[in-house]
Amino acid sequence: MVARPLRPETAPPQLPRIVGGFSTVLADPPWRFANRTGKVAPEHRRLDRYSTMPLEAIKALPVSKTLAVNAHLYLWVPNALLPDGLEVMSAWGFRYVSNIVWAKRRIDGGPDGRGVGFYFRNVTELLLFGVRGSMRTLAPGRSQVNMIETRKREHSRKPDEQYDLIESCSPGAYLELFARHKRAGWTVWGDESSDDVVPRGLVHKGYEGGPILPPLLPNEHIDLGRAEVLGERLRTMYLAGQSVRQLAEETGYSIQRVRALLQAAGTSMRPRGRAPVPELDLFHVLE
Template sequence: MNDATQKDTQITSFRTILADPPWDVLQKGGRGAVRHYQLMTLERIKAMPVAELVAPEAHLWLWTTNATLRDGYDVAACWGFTVRSPLTWVKFHLGLGQYLRNSSETLLFCTRGKAPVKFKGQPTWFNAPVQDHSHKPEELYPLIERISEGPYLELFARRRPPSNKPWSVWGNQIDSDIAIPGYPVPSDAARLRGQQ
């Protein structure tokens, strides 16, 4: 959340959500992510009350892995969105893979209501360098801001977005700006201690 936004304000009408769920790919033969962060089951991700956080007309940018691409469509639907197009992050390195070498990731662009886009010239791919494990490209934030209206919310955030736009964050690796009922994160406990 930028300095112009009051800390602990519960905004319930975000126009744009960016989410990078900790998919439990171990169930699908995947490995690796469990060494870096706690995973969530598909059912738990689907049950998140995201529809209660967004405006009637909103955008969702949902990261999926190759193993969870089909699940991403189901999650979007459960959250009240319709998938409109994939956006592929083409990486500059050859990754691992059980069958093919992964050198891309998919971000599903979804809408709720009419939710028009501000910019219609974005291709369905973008290039950006790879950083540390699961660190999504910084180049994504201006891309989203060019297409989607704020205020913005990043779910499962690990760091503050590099932006001066109205971004709020939620996740268990960051001091979250909002609370999601039934999905406590460490900063919720710290916030409650501060209110006592």
């Protein structure tokens, strides 16, 4: 059977301009992988997460015409496409000077090993940092470590912590390219940045982000107050649709522990589709 064509490509709209130009640009281009017809390709009809662009089209965007004489660029790039990211940075008028690593964490703080990769399981993503002209980072940047450690969210969505980091280290005016959400104090450009557009990736099952829960040893004692706090966080995720097994995989807690914590938070459990198990001894499991 012949596969239907992917979403048709359209010419990108004009980039925004301001008097004096933008001093800081954040960009998360819709990179196109070589296997774009494969089932994990972002624009594959099975997923339709977002449209992608070929490398030459990304490079051809007239970003340099929107910039101040001196400017910073923060450019997201997948590990496999690092050479492409450096090409784009150069084409837009920046020179590469450093990078920030996004370490994707599970809810227990460990590396989230559910990323993709043909050679290694990717648990990091790179935010390349480039400079146009001559401009150092602001004073807070001199003590800012080049790592962000947070949980993953919806497919392709980058950590919100990036904005505070960028705003503290680089001056405005700020421009976000390929934006999918508005942000106060920023000019945004992208086909999903309008308030009346729901990003296509949001309709697909993904991660909701949120706080990282502490790791627990298999037989670690938990007092009732702490159990209720952990249970409330798990309850929110459970009511949002995650199963007990998924919560166990994400937290590193045992299935029995997850069930006990959910009970501690007064969670009404969904039917499991098989014969019920004997009621758990809550305090025995918590200990």
